[in-house]
Amino acid sequence: MKHTLESIAELAGVSRGTVSRVVNQLPGVKPQVRQKVQEIIEQTGYVPHPQARSLAGGATGNIGVIAFSDNPDYLTHHIFYEVLQAIQAETAANDYDLLLFANRSTADKDYWKRIGTRRKVDGLIIMGEHIQEEHLLYFRQQQIPFVLIGKRAYNKLSYSCVTSDYYSGARQAVEHLLGLGKRRIVYINGLPDMYHEQARYSGYCDALAEAGIDVDQALIIEGEAKQEIARVQVQALFERGVLFDGIFAANDLMAFGALEVLAQHQVEVPNKVAVAGYDDIQAAAYYAPPLTTVRQDKRRLGEEAMNMLIAILRGQLEPDAGVTTVIESDLIIRQTTVKS
């Protein structure tokens, strides 16, 4: 039993237009008529046809999520899937459906453009490490409203985003290490050209500054944000004879890499060297020893991004308003810094 606007209209003894107004909660319908129509809709279980609606110029009722990452295991990477999960829940709660895209620049170079050409979404949440200004300019030009998760600096672009407080997260971690009496704290950076790496680095520097310690560039490690790279680089520190008593890594896997090297050199953790990571991936709690790390609130990250996007879609927020919502992070103290 398929119902359409027309069939509902007939049943209610009104016209198509009126039913449409009721369905879309638009003004200009007498309360009694609205009520009557609503009853019929309830009885029949009528649901508007999304494709027809969207073809006629309305919305699609879909939200897109795209992850820009060259990592084929993008979902596994960091905390994507936990954020995604929150977004999905929020999307469903707001009666939208969720389209999941993932762009690996290595494969189909222009994959991400299909979001524009196919026009299947009303709005977009953009995540990932490989977001380019080009991408955002395109979506803006295609008039697809978007919200970023994670902040970035661009020349020509003002956009809204949700980001966790990397500055304060890093600062908490480093202050914690300082509080343990550590003075020479290595910072294992990821790719330093990203906004959040800079924020973390500032947190690191400010924490040291407040403790009256100068930043020693010999303790700053940069490179790809991978476990293997961290391992090699911490090994190099040993070979160069650099002394240190603490390590703060920009993500948990890099902390694991550092811990492996420490174990190889039979350095006592946390007594000789204390280690803190970032992200609180599931494995962090299970690592031996369990890893002290900064936990991002992935659920809120996703929720706030959706709320912001919905505000934009409802016209309550300008698409290029450039609002930034910052989500606090918590330091989770485990045994790489404090003996249980």
Next chain:
Amino acid sequence: MKHTLESIAELAGVSRGTVSRVVNQLPGVKPQVRQKVQEIIEQTGYVPHPQARSLAGGATGNIGVIAFSDNPDYLTHHIFYEVLQAIQAETAANDYDLLLFANRSTADKDYWKRIGTRRKVDGLIIMGEHIQEEHLLYFRQQQIPFVLIGKRAYNKLSYSCVTSDYYSGARQAVEHLLGLGKRRIVYINGLPDMYHEQARYSGYCDALAEAGIDVDQALIIEGEAKQEIARVQVQALFERGVLFDGIFAANDLMAFGALEVLAQHQVEVPNKVAVAGYDDIQAAAYYAPPLTTVRQDKRRLGEEAMNMLIAILRGQLEPDAGVTTVIESDLIIRQTTVKS
């Protein structure tokens, strides 16, 4: 510059119908005409409007994935997100888009029905632990072709599915434990009413049988598939004074639970008791000691499911053909069974 069938038709000097036939690769167009039209399409970058197409009775170009799970962290749970990732990649490669649904029966009870009423997908991949026959009957009745990941037994229903080989996975794990000389192997089951739990249990029994060992029901533990439950139940084994020298758990988290209790009782692993898990979640490799476990090939699970669904959508496979594709699993040997 927006193009439509009509505008392309005009440019090519043919009719809408002809262009449509070219776009959809239908027969009945002279080669030269087809070529000509194809050129114009290429030049203009014309892309058919999916909503219009679908309204007019065509396909949506979307594949849905739904996870039935009461766990709010469904994506985190087991290996969902790794399978999802593979599905996404495969979907994109086949020029479909992916809609992600997640049903928690606790929240909106009829959430999953929107997939039927909204008709946004051409086909569905169904995952999760809480799939009911009712769900599948509904999708069948709504004529939405689907493929399951994981096998199940239903009365009235024949469906196609992709599942990993739980029987052989379990058997490999148990044979491995037997090979270490273990004789009294505990099996920590999840919810035993599921097909794959039964398959695993058969694998366990058959491995024992071949080694000439009788199954001792005192060694079989059942309950919810959670770390906490496993912990409590292994603790109970100690309290009851049950002797054992091996543990095979139906998932990694339960293996972790068991290992915690062993550590508390200062039981040497693997010498006194060897432990194997199932799934190979990321944390398994990082656990102390690293966990021997059965790795499911999540990528192939997703890929095969998509391939099967696409075959159905192309009419190459009957929706109710009842084909089962079995994906082998590998035993990953780590230090809970073999000292490094």
Next chain:
DNA sequence: ATTATGGATTGGAGCGCTCCCACAATAGGG
């Protein structure tokens, strides 16, 4: 009672496609 006024309601046009039938062009057989 009559007209202005503004909100409620109607229904046509059109979104871009697929489906399908009618018709045109071509090929084959006598």
Next chain:
DNA sequence: CCCTATTGTGGGAGCGCTCCAATCCATAAT
């Protein structure tokens, strides 16, 4: 060279909706 098969092509109808004049109907003001 004409008549019939066959294949190729054109375009109307319609999918279910939104948008937008045009029209209708109350009510209040004259």
